[in-house]
Amino acid sequence: MNSELLHGQTTEKVMLQEYTRQPEVEQVLADNPRKTVLLLLQGAVDKGNLAKLCQQSGSFVEQGFHLGRMTTIIDALRDRLYLSAETPIAFDLEALYQYADKCVQEAVYDRDTAHLDSAIEVMSELRDAWYDMLKISGEVDAAQ
Numbered sequence: 001m002n003s004e005l006l007h008g009q010t011t012e013k014v015m016l017q018e019y020t021r022q023p024e025v026e027q028v029l030a031d032n033p034r035k036t037v038l039l040l041l042q043g044a045v046d047k048g049n050l051a052k053l054c055q056q057s058g059s060f061v062e063q064g065f066h067l068g069r070m071t072t073i074i075d076a077l078r079d080r081l082y083l084s085a086e087t088p089i090a091f092d093l094e095a096l097y098q099y100a101d102k103c104v105q106e107a108v109y110d111r112d113t114a115h116l117d118s119a120i121e122v123m124s125e126l127r128d129a130w131y132d133m134l135k136i137s138g139e140v141d142a143a144q
Contacts (some may be wrong), residue, residue, distance in 0.1 A: 034134060037080065041127035044073040048104075048120040052113050066115055067104055070119070074101045 030036075047070040054063035062129045081090045101120035110116065134140040 007122060013142070027107065032139065033080070034139060037077065038130050038134060038140075040073050040077050041123060041130055044070050044077070044123040045088075045120060045127055047073060048123060050065075052116050052120070055107075055110075055113060055116070058086070065110065067107060067116075071101060071104050074123075093126075096126060 020058075047066045051063045051066035054060070054066060074097050078094060078101075080089075080144060081094055083090050083094065089096040100122045102120070103115040107113070107116035108121065131140065
């Protein structure tokens with residue numbers, strides 16, 4: 001690697017700063033997993049909308065990237081579910097995530113955005129409901 005100095009720092013050091021962990025942010029997310037779920041839901045919606053824009057503009061490689069990220073986020077949400085007899089809503093969420101994921105997989109082959117629109121709609125509805133729950137419980141401000 002090139003060791004050019006950039007304001008007294010090597011290029012490698014500057015590049016690695018982009019990947020520096022932020023313990024305080026990580027701790028806030030670890031302390032409040034419900035806010036983490038909200039961020040994941042928002043991320044899935046954002047990636048879906050970006051994939052849709054890429055498809056409409058003919059940027060299919062970029063579309064594939066965003067669809068892949070959306071799938072990864074949906075998988076992360078599914079991994080956080082606790083499926084047991086005491087948590088019946090978790091099974092409903094699993095079914096919704098499975099449906100959204102199937103729509104994302106179908107969107108890879110679509111010439112239109114019908115499947116992607118369905119996935120975005122499901123994730124948007126879940127995000128909005130999750131946000132409302134956090135707002136009612138006082139975990140987020142109405143202004144956020």
